[in-house]
Amino acid sequence: MKTSLKASTCAALLLGGMAAPAIATAADSPVTGRWDAVLSRNGTDIPFRLDIKGDGPSLQGVFYDGFKPYDGTTSASFQNGNLVLNVDHYLTTINARLDNGQLNGTVSAENRESSANYTFHAVRHVETAAGPAGPAIAGTWIIPLSSPSSKGEKAFRFVVQQNGGEVAGSILRIDGDTGSYTGHFKDGKWVLSHFDGGRPGVIVVTPKGDGTLEIQQESARPAKASSDYGSEAGAPDGRYAPALVAYRQDVAKARGLAEPDDFLNHTKVVDPNAKFTFNFPDNSGKLISQDDPRFKGKVVLAVVTGTWCPNCHDEAQYLVELDKKYRDKGLAIVALNFEEPDQQETLKRQKAFVKQYGVKYTYLEAGSPAQMWEKVPQLNHLDTWPATVFIGRDGKVKAVHSGFASPASGAFHEQLKADFTSRIEQLLAEKPVVAEADTPATGKALALNR
Structure with missing residues (x-):
């Protein structure tokens, strides 16, 4: 379009x-x-x-x-x-x-x-009289896809806030949302757009007589190779379809339409009994692994991320809050950062990213986006940016959360925060497991919380 x-x-x-x-x-x-x-x-x-x-x-x-x-x-x-x-x-x-x-x-x-x-x-800017309010479209809509996205999704959500004739709408996918597209109602449609320094785009939302919304989207961005970002090259990708149709959530359910992927079931750990391991250099070139004292015996959030990814920008701001709140209680956050080859020498964007958001948690340089599967082989169906791995004090993966729903996603962002904090606090409450070398002569590991 x-x-x-x-x-x-x-x-x-x-x-x-x-x-x-x-x-x-x-x-x-x-x-x-x-x-x-x-x-x-x-x-x-x-x-x-x-x-x-x-x-x-x-x-x-x-x-x-x-x-x-x-x-x-x-x-x-x-x-x-x-x-x-x-x-x-x-x-x-x-x-x-x-x-x-x-x-x-x-x-x-x-x-x-x-x-x-x-x-x-x-x-x-010149103030003008408010335009027509337009039909009420606030709430959550379901967008079924005619063909699966490159990440295997069969549906997205369209989350809308409305203030009279002004609308803020966000398309929420498995890896996160588009940011909040904003605009007004005129001539039977909303023209909504977004630019915050990244992800520029415009969508035209037209209410139809059958109660659906027609969504035409145009990002004005050049096409990128999906294989560089965790998808199969050449795979059909419904996320960039020029025209989509959205149904009210209850209508979609009644009609048996496809549902969006579950953020906690999209990516799975290969072996839940194995410890999650990593060993990547920090900005100084020093190799840091899961056995480093800053992680040993702690609850760890390992985040597969990249500063080229807008949803990773969204998540970093929330991770900074979690780090401040729980660091002294036993939480450690580590970013497994994947940057493009032309960024890896200077890390110009990453340094600005860390400074802008006040990041104090550990950043490790894991490689380029195309190397994600090679560098993080412990996870199945890993194809979202970001992906957050919750690791218990025993070093094992307890959950993997795909993507990040930003404040633009409204209630879904609030639910994410509730889920993150609940899971972190539950893991922090678990007592550390004493290593085998620290146990009595029986040679058996002693779990202190038993």
Whole structure:
């Protein structure tokens, strides 16, 4: 699908009627305030809200994920009419020139998930009267797939929040959600889009007379080789189908339509009685294994991840919270990080990622995405980014959670947090197992919690 809306019309449709812009002060830059911005590539326009605040060293660009602000830029400058906004944790840069009150330029995105160059245009936001509310579509919808995704899924979820005529919708798949696509109702449809420094995209949602929603999606991203990211090359992938149909959850169930995959049953451990092992270098090149003192006898979350993966960005922010809460209680988190070969020498994006999110847990360099199965052979059907492995104090895998549902997924994110914390606390409550060498002369291991 190629969107036919012009950039200026698309921005007005998507962004009109939202909250009032930031008020510039004498200390602010000439670009400070709220902008209606548009990325364009291959005939597709992707509108998004961009707020700019501060001046000089404090200049910052703020993106939005749905209704919530996302402080996305890692550095920014405005000199001699030229604006530069850097989003280093996505390797994205906006370069634009302020001319006659408008910003025009380019967006370069080196992130392999969305590697591309876009044209960039932004105008000052002007408040307009709220448009029609549109039909009520809030809630969870099921999207059955005409052919399985490259990960074997037969259905996705479409999670919608609605505020009058403004909608925030997210497609939730086994590896996580798309981020929150946001927009307004006009001419019988919602044009929803998303850009937070990564995963730019636009979907058009049209309510049909039979109660379904037609979802047309266009990411404006170049195709990537699925084999590089944990899928079989050439496999049909329903996730990128240009047109999808969504059914209310109860209707889908009544009709016996396919259900989305279970996050806890998609990836399984090969041998539940074997210890989960790893041995990868840290950033200094030192090999770190599961026997390192920082992991020995602790509850461990081993996360298969990569900083090119937007859903891994979502999860890292939550893992930082878990690390702060449970580190002193016996939890250790380790990222088994898979970066593209051209990133492995400098780790530029990873370093920015760690800094942006305040990551204090261990990062190990496991290899490239294509090496995932080779480097983590203990898991079956491992094909999601991220995948979180829950390991007990005995070193054995207790559960594997595929993907990460971000706050854009609403109740599914809350359920994920409840499941994670419940499982962690249950594992922490279990007493350590004394190693065989530490037991009495009988030579038998003694489990202290028996």
